[in-house]
Amino acid sequence: MVELSPEHLDTVFHALGDSTRRRMLHDLAAGERSVGELAAPFDISLAAASKHIKALEKAGLVRREVRGRSHLCRLEAGPLAEAHAWLAFYERFWTDRLDVLERLLREDARKDSQSEAQKGAKTSEGDQR
Known part of the structure; x- marks a missing residue:
């Protein structure tokens, strides 16, 4: 696995930072799409869709191929794996x-249970007198 340079990783996260581009990537995961097909779910022009696709291309997440008059796009998932690897460090941190x-909460719950049991025992002793 080739590690992305910090600048390229910035470009990948910039591309992923937009919900339209994330949706386009999601759609491309199902297979090749034309620019028109990628633009269809949004209320945007083909020119605006093309700008989003250019940001994805710059990040290496999409490859565009011209076939006749059609511009077809396909997902290039390699940079996503690199971004995931970078995020995995923080996943370990949070885990x-x-x-x-979790350990502290279990200890606290155990102490509360013991405290309640002791209170119950004292109440039972008082009732017996």
Whole structure:
């Protein structure tokens, strides 16, 4: 796996930072689409759709091929794997933090149970007198 340069990773995250482009990538995951097909779910012109596709191309996430008068796009998932690998570091960070939180909550619940049991025992003793 070739690691992306920080500048290229910035370009990938910039491309992913827009909901229209994320939806286009999602649609491309199902297979090749024309620019018109990618623009169809949105209330945007073909020129605006083309600008979004250019941002995806710049990030290496999309490859556009011209066939006659049609511009067909396909997903290039390699940069997504690199972005995922970068995010995985933080996934481990949060998983570790959540594991600590879970342990503390379990300890707190155990202490509360013991405290309630002790209160119940004292109440039972008082009732017997």
